[in-house]
Amino acid sequence: MKVLLTGANGYIGRRLKNALKNQKDVELRIFVRNKKSLSEDILKNFEVIEGDTFDRDALKKALDGIDMAYYLIHSLNKKNYKDLDNLSAQNFIDIASECGVKRVIYLGGLGVKNSDTSEHLLSRIQTGEILSSSDSVQSIWLRAGVIIGSGGASFEIIRNLVEKLPVMITPKWVNTYAQPIAVDDVINYLISSLYLEYDKNLVVDIGSQKMMYRDMMLQTAKALELKRYLIPVPFMSINFSSYWLNLFTPVPFIVAKALIEGLKCEVTVQNDNAKKYFPNIEPMNYIQAVQKAVSEIEENQVISRWSDAEGSSWEQTHAKEINDAIFVDRKEADISAYDKEKVFKAIKSIGGENGWFDYDFLWELRGIADKALGGVGLNRGRRDSCDLRLGECLDFWRVEDLKENERLLLFAQMKLPGHAWLEFKIEGDRLIQSAYFYPKGIWGRLYWYSLVPAHYFIFKNMINGILKNSLKNI
Structure with a gap:
């Protein structure tokens, strides 16, 4: 039939x-x-x-x-x-x-x-x-x-x-x-x-x-x-x-x-x-x-979760906004001496019980603030400690785009005065980590500027943590 x-x-x-x-x-x-x-x-x-x-x-x-x-x-x-x-x-x-x-x-x-x-x-x-x-x-x-x-x-x-x-x-x-x-x-x-x-x-x-x-x-x-x-x-x-x-x-x-x-x-x-x-x-x-x-x-055998997305792609949802993002925080690293597959594996392991490689207490504070505002917080964690798939949720992010050994794009589902994304890309011998923010009005801009000091430490240590974590699997 x-x-x-x-x-x-x-x-x-x-x-x-x-x-x-x-x-x-x-x-x-x-x-x-x-x-x-x-x-x-x-x-x-x-x-x-x-x-x-x-x-x-x-x-x-x-x-x-x-x-x-x-x-x-x-x-x-x-x-x-x-x-x-x-x-x-x-x-x-x-x-x-x-x-x-x-x-x-x-x-x-x-x-x-x-x-x-x-x-x-x-x-x-x-x-x-x-x-x-x-x-x-x-x-x-x-x-x-x-x-x-x-x-x-x-x-x-x-x-x-x-x-x-x-x-x-x-x-x-x-x-x-x-x-x-x-x-x-x-x-x-x-x-x-x-x-x-x-x-x-x-x-x-x-x-x-x-x-x-x-x-x-x-x-x-x-x-x-x-x-x-x-x-x-x-x-x-x-x-x-x-x-x-x-x-x-x-x-x-x-x-x-x-x-x-x-x-x-x-x-x-x-x-x-x-x-x-x-x-x-x-x-x-x-x-x-x-x-x-x-x-x-x-046993890490969870087939599906209630928060699994409907399957829309980032091109169908916020592609224009991410391309027009007003605020971008970008970090790059030379990975010519690293195994690129293991670097991407480390990227995919981010979040949940694995943490965010450094300053986890700041992520937890952001999660608590999000919960207080009625958001999802960090409680969702991960479906699997190593694997990710398009559309699923990761803490207060959702996987918007996933190209194996090339790109992971996360869309923020936390309460925000705007839209935010976190992107990891491998281009040649470069690892490029980018945070994008498309603000809504003056409150969105004030929100971004208030977090600039925290972002400096979080994102700098994150890209270094990814590289360190990739070596653990060698």
Whole structure:
């Protein structure tokens, strides 16, 4: 069967892509914003179409001749994500109908549509309703609540709180019920949905045991062999809880707030269709899911993270601004006596637990300031201690461009009065390290000038640290 995968660079999409490419009876086509975000292996062996769901012509090209299509798209990081989600889903189902697609498989969220439903959950529900509105395209709408897996937003929030706080003052939402599910089980349901012999629209609620969020925290502590205490209080507002999560976990304020608003609503299974139509899938229990996620983190086997980018390239986003950057701090070094591959390997190891080669305390202070402003801070770290890939996050940076042994370009995702980039290039026998800043107004200019002294020490020592680190691997 011919299968289209959207959202292939997202948290679920990356894992599903790895599973689909091993299905011998599947002819896989991938729909992404930027081909460069995919590995050489994928580009060589699978058909890839560039575009997004707001480009109807690109959608027609992507859906032409397709039998089954996965819809794994969500615009949570955008301010008007609800409107964008609706438009995206409508475009997709319209074109799918025109192209004769037989089935659309959508992964949404558990939840009941009522006056208390959060905007985030409501958006997921409305997307499912739109995708199920066609008379000619069948939909299988899988609904999951809290997904437990390495790199997942929900799991990273719970894990960070449990690891960092022996005693937690908790708001009343910790007594809300949910039915978590392991990410591997979600992938299993998604794959099995391709082969389900059923010809009508179907909503399938998936999850393991029913439990409160406080139970998830305590069981996570048990899985991590930690002793933790929860003290519930009735007066913590959504904003306060969001700032609290922003401070102690990797998620930025806007994502934390959307998730917290959803926690006031129960996300529990409303039907028995999982057992009825997928009897061979037995979801693992919560402790098993946590232990597997932790094992993947410890063994550097994290396949995807919640913060993985949509796949846009720097040419599509800020190319003009970086070329017009008003402030540039550039350092160069002669690397004729160094192994260039090892120099680039050292460049790719920057950040996370590896640090920034010197003055790490200044980076940490900047991370704390960013968290205080509702930004991402340094908590995100790295997916892998050595490897990087296009679109993924590195502390409060995102990998915008990556050409092996030639160039690494990082875009700053911290709170700034402007846009900033950090670039490393190898040209001949020269290593060129450049920091670019495109300021917004007078505050942007004052910001840059205030950091000139710090930049002098940070960037000078950084390029020297890269060269020293490259020698450690010889």
